[in-house]
Amino acid sequence: MKNPLDNDPAVGEKSPSFFSRYKSVSITVLSVLAILFYLALRFGWKTTSAVYESPLLVLLVLSGLPLTYDLVRRFLRRDFGSDLLAGISIITSIVLGEYLAGSIIVLMLSGGQLLETYALQSASSVLAALAKRMPSTAHRRAGRDISDIALSQIEVGDTLVIYPHEICPADGAVIEGHGMMDESYLTGEPFKINKTSGSSVISGAINGESALTIQVTQRAADSRYAKIMKVMRDSEEQRPQLRRLGDQLGAIYTPVALSLALLAWALSGESIRFLAVLVIATPCPLLLAIPIAIIGSISLCAKRAVIVKNPVVLEQITQCRTAIFDKTGTLTYGAPQLTEISVPPGLEPDQVLALAASLECYSKHPLAHALLMAAKERALPLQEAKDVSEAPGKGLLGLIVGHSLLMTSRAKLTPSMLAENQPPPTEGGLECVLVMDGRYAAMFRFRDSPREESRSFVGHLGPKHQFNRLLIVSGDRESEVRYLAEQVGITEVYAQQKPEEKLEIVRKETAAAKTLYVGDGINDAPAMMASTVGMAIGQNSDVTAEAAGVVVMDNSLKKVDEFMHISRRMRSIAIQSAVGGMVLSLGGMAFAALGYLSPVNGAILQETIDVLAMLNALRAALPPKVIHDL
Numbered sequence: 001m002k003n004p005l006d007n008d009p010a011v012g013e014k015s016p017s018f019f020s021r022y023k024s025v026s027i028t029v030l031s032v033l034a035i036l037f038y039l040a041l042r043f044g045w046k047t048t049s050a051v052y053e054s055p056l057l058v059l060l061v062l063s064g065l066p067l068t069y070d071l072v073r074r075f076l077r078r079d080f081g082s083d084l085l086a087g088i089s090i091i092t093s094i095v096l097g098e099y100l101a102g103s104i105i106v107l108m109l110s111g112g113q114l115l116e117t118y119a120l121q122s123a124s125s126v127l128a129a130l131a132k133r134m135p136s137t138a139h140r141r142a143g144r145d146i147s148d149i150a151l152s153q154i155e156v157g158d159t160l161v162i163y164p165h166e167i168c169p170a171d172g173a174v175i176e177g178h179g180m181m182d183e184s185y186l187t188g189e190p191f192k193i194n195k196t197s198g199s200s201v202i203s204g205a206i207n208g209e210s211a212l213t214i215q216v217t218q219r220a221a222d223s224r225y226a227k228i229m230k231v232m233r234d235s236e237e238q239r240p241q242l243r244r245l246g247d248q249l250g251a252i253y254t255p256v257a258l259s260l261a262l263l264a265w266a267l268s269g270e271s272i273r274f275l276a277v278l279v280i281a282t283p284c285p286l287l288l289a290i291p292i293a294i295i296g297s298i299s300l301c302a303k304r305a306v307i308v309k310n311p312v313v314l315e316q317i318t319q320c321r322t323a324i325f326d327k328t329g330t331l332t333y334g335a336p337q338l339t340e341i342s343v344p345p346g347l348e349p350d351q352v353l354a355l356a357a358s359l360e361c362y363s364k365h366p367l368a369h370a371l372l373m374a375a376k377e378r379a380l381p382l383q384e385a386k387d388v389s390e391a392p393g394k395g396l397l398g399l400i401v402g403h404s405l406l407m408t409s410r411a412k413l414t415p416s417m418l419a420e421n422q423p424p425p426t427e428g429g430l431e432c433v434l435v436m437d438g439r440y441a442a443m444f445r446f447r448d449s450p451r452e453e454s455r456s457f458v459g460h461l462g463p464k465h466q467f468n469r470l471l472i473v474s475g476d477r478e479s480e481v482r483y484l485a486e487q488v489g490i491t492e493v494y495a496q497q498k499p500e501e502k503l504e505i506v507r508k509e510t511a512a513a514k515t516l517y518v519g520d521g522i523n524d525a526p527a528m529m530a531s532t533v534g535m536a537i538g539q540n541s542d543v544t545a546e547a548a549g550v551v552v553m554d555n556s557l558k559k560v561d562e563f564m565h566i567s568r569r570m571r572s573i574a575i576q577s578a579v580g581g582m583v584l585s586l587g588g589m590a591f592a593a594l595g596y597l598s599p600v601n602g603a604i605l606q607e608t609i610d611v612l613a614m615l616n617a618l619r620a621a622l623p624p625k626v627i628h629d630l
Helices: 024-044 054-076 083-096 099-117 124-133 224-237 245-268 271-281 284-303 312-319 349-360 366-377 454-465 478-488 499-512 522-530 542-547 557-593 599-621
Strands: 137-142 145-150 159-162 172-176 179-182 193-195 212-216 306-308 322-325 332-342 385-391 395-400 403-408 430-436 439-450 469-473 492-494 515-519 533-537 550-552
Touching: 024 054, 024 099, 054 083, 054 099, 083 099, 083 245, 083 271, 099 271, 099 599, 245 271, 245 557, 271 557, 271 599, 284 306, 284 312, 284 557, 284 599, 306 557, 312 533, 312 557, 322 499, 332 349, 332 366, 349 366, 349 385, 349 395, 349 403, 349 430, 349 439, 366 439, 439 478, 454 469, 454 478, 454 557, 469 478, 469 499, 478 492, 492 499, 499 515, 499 522, 515 522, 522 533, 522 542, 533 557, 550 557, 557 599
Parallel strands: 322 469, 322 515, 469 492, 515 533, 533 550
Antiparallel strands: 137 145, 137 159, 159 212, 172 212, 179 193, 306 550, 332 439, 385 395, 395 403, 403 430, 430 439
């Protein structure tokens, strides 16, 4: 709904409109005060009309002059939305001296916008959250001295020290230190990455518990993080413009109402009938009932742990026909789990798992937790390890119950380790190898498991919510993404996608049909902004939450389904309220056209119709009988 009060950047409205210059709260308060002063001066002090109408005249002049300018601009743009009726009514009321009728219309307009403004969020907050994530300074080392410098002073070749838990300020390579870094914001991988001398690091990654010294290979302005910032800005500037429900209904209602008002004037020769018809025609069921239905649904969503940040998504989700999913943390839990243990003849899987878990107690590797959890689930006893060490790039060494153990990768296996047995062929997913007493002893394979409800959720999107296409667009490796796609029942897959590549895919799909994008990481934020409806799962990133129109606080796809049901019911109730109100208004307009209603009486009748429409719209705040299909 595009009304004189609306300048919602979330729907792509760039031009300044009448009430965008004045806060809706101020206009509402001014309207109420003007009408109260009018009533007090007329019926309390019983002053002359010149006196008691002066507060109304002031209100209408303050609102009418900017509105006249805005109406001319709308005519030139051929923008004939439902709000046009309200604008013409206000101007006509000033010309004909019907100040009270015009003031009531101003009050209705500002009140409608007041219901929506608190829920609207500018996309600029996304960039603010993204920028806030970066440090303001870097620690540059020159010899033995370390000094703090601004990011803009970082040059290629500089030596920087990154302290534990700090965010990396620039792209570079490790020259001293050994530790872990969380790069999931960019890559989408759910695992922390081991860093040692020679390892590359990317700006925006979160350092682990060990200090690292890096040599800068890209200035901060040219880094991967800066490129994401640029992609976000481009995405904000090119976000899709959406046609609101009020616009769609108003496109039919407005010409009918204007035609009836002009016909009444032409046949009767009385201009007052033109105003009376337009006053009743003021589309308050569109301007008030629809926002109330939206706000009621926003409240219901909040009670279900779903935060609606942009009201437009409630109107648009039922029209989305393409669903695009990130993989890690969206369709999966975002944590690796042990899925397979392969051992040579003569060894037992539980035996080698107990030994491996006993050794991994001393490791911070992301797969160590998965091994420990698997051992715990099988109730395997852990043994004390001795002489544990982890040389960079060599693996984890230790002695347990008289056995020399090494946890390493397939690439580190030597011919002597494989003299007796060979590991199984390479497959998709993550893996690590246990070497016992210098011989290959076990291969452990891991996968990021799909959510329990992922397959049923994906499977019901077509028959229950009319989605025609389902895609996975992920930064993960091809083998991992395709494995997950088979598990949940999705055939269209885009793997190893950078944020800018995700953005282009979503733009292309959105140009063909309205899209729903569901993700959880910073690398999903640009794509969310380019989609028709962007939805963030969980609370992993402030940036993603700012970019999304909807934030699901619980890590559950069931909540996504609940949002769809609430939205579908909201749209149904909104249409009932708006269309019902317009039908009643058309009846009142007929009486006004025949001369049976004055402009003020018409405004009172319109208020009665508004109350009925709003009472029906309030039902949207109540939970539906069926709130999900899973």
